[in-house]
Amino acid sequence: MIAAVSLILSALSASTLVLAAPRPISQPALEKKSALPTHWYHKRDHPVHELFRRGPGDDPLPAVGSPEWAANFAGVGQTPENNIPQKWLDALAAAEHAGLIPNFAPALTTDGGLTTSSYPPGTNAGQEPICSSMYQCRHQDDVWDAPANMIGLSVDDGPVSYPTASPRLYDFLKANNQKVTHFMIGANILGNPQMFLRAYEELEDDIAVHTWTHRHMSTLTNRQLVADLGWTLQIIHDSTGGRVPQYWRPPFGDADNRVRAVAMHVFGMTTVIWNQDSQDWTMAAPGGTTLPAIQAAFTRWLNGPRNPGLIVLQHEITADDVTAFINMYPLIAAASEAGRAQGLEPWRVVSVSQLFDGSADGTQGSSEHEGWYQNSWNNTAAVDDVDIIDGGYAASISDASLTASATPTSRAANGTAPGGPTGTTIPTQSVSINSATVGKKGVWATVALGLVGVFALVL
DSSP, X not given: OHHHHHHHHHTSOTTOOOOOOOOOOOOOXXXXXXXXXXXXXXXXTSGGGGGTOOSGGGOSOOOTTSHHHHHTTTTTTTOGGGSOOHHHHHHHHHHHHTTOSOOOOOOBOSSTTXXXXXXXXXXXXXXXXXXXXXXXXXXXXXXXXXXXXXXXXXEESOOOOOTTTHHHHHHHHHHTTOOOEEEEOHHHHHHOHHHHHIIIIISOOEEEEOOSSOOOGGGSOHHHHHXXXXXXXXXXXXXXXXXXXOEEOOGGGOOOHHHHHHHHHHHOOEEXXXXXXXXXXXXXXXXXXXXXXXXXXXXXXXXXXXXXXXXXXXBXXXXXXXXXXXXXXXXXXXXXXXXXXXXXXXXXXXXXXXXXXXTTTTOTTSTTOOOBSSBOXXXXXXTTOSOOSTTOHHHHTTSTTOSTTOOOXXXXXXXXXXXXXXXXXXXXXXXXXXXXXXXXXXXXXXXXXXXXXXXXXXX
16 A cells, blocks of 8 residues: 555655545445435535635635635645634534534544554444444445446546546546546645646536545544545635535545534535445555456446446546546446346446436436535536525524434444445444434534634635
């Protein structure tokens, strides 16, 4: 893994931070209906937007890639927790005070979370109250699966400027008119602004969060989590006309109840994992997988069960990553054609954010769907075009149930122990979450609305 990181870094500019070596997550034999919302940023008047607003109306924001744009992130570096805006800390404190953030210690690490994460001996991290996705605990609010007969494409760790990596992938996506969700590293956006603009403006792909430093999130304190997520949200906000991403994917697939609660209740983000791992991230290391092995795996998945659909872990940081993606693409059409002979529907291939936005049936924008972001339908719609709380948070915010003192209820999830038989169900334990009676977004909006108007501007 260290060799892989060194190889990747040697090909990139010094300003780009890429630490990409996800820990493998095997496919549990569980089906969970995805709860993924389908826009990728928050409405302009949503409370979370106040956390990133730099001035009245955010207009104009500095041009992406300009010295003024880069200067807004000069103090972040590789330790974003050394520079945290007070309004983010206030939002964290409000969520903690409301009992929305589980109170257990960060996971253990020997290298600051760069490559290692573990829990104390005797801890079953695959069940409540920890519920770590690395240990196959499928939390009810996380997204692992696509709907039946659908493939949600995504790539992690970009953008990078190495010619045979992101640029080559983007050329391929454009030639095939194919959308993907980009789970981007904040430091890589800062180091490669023109490649970011290609993904966002030229391809009009949706942008999601993959943290600033690509550390194991379970090893970070609450403050560190706020910094790592917040600065990535901020640079995407500042680079997309004020859009605030709603989706994030934890590096290494490493999220537990504390981590996902900070992401949701401070920043309103939904955690997205995957149900198959291409293992492309191992190709740069000795003994890693190979392009033929990846192609064989895709052939098996694409010609296997269609329910649930597929969300596969893939990357855009090396030439081999991109070659694996390009080799995979025609296999989808071949599997669809083979399936027709068996009376199966063809695979429908969209970005992760498009899985539930009505793209499949042509009903985008209808009342039963949401857009890609938390404050706009897509990359070209107005930033204040959509509602972002199911049912409309403005109408329900006065409801007596939307209080931080709502009746505690148990939140449970099943998990699979690492190394155990696929599909082994771990008995669940309950953990009290005060927000259970109103749903994750409603309570989060209540807490955040109480902070609006008292936050100072960022920078």
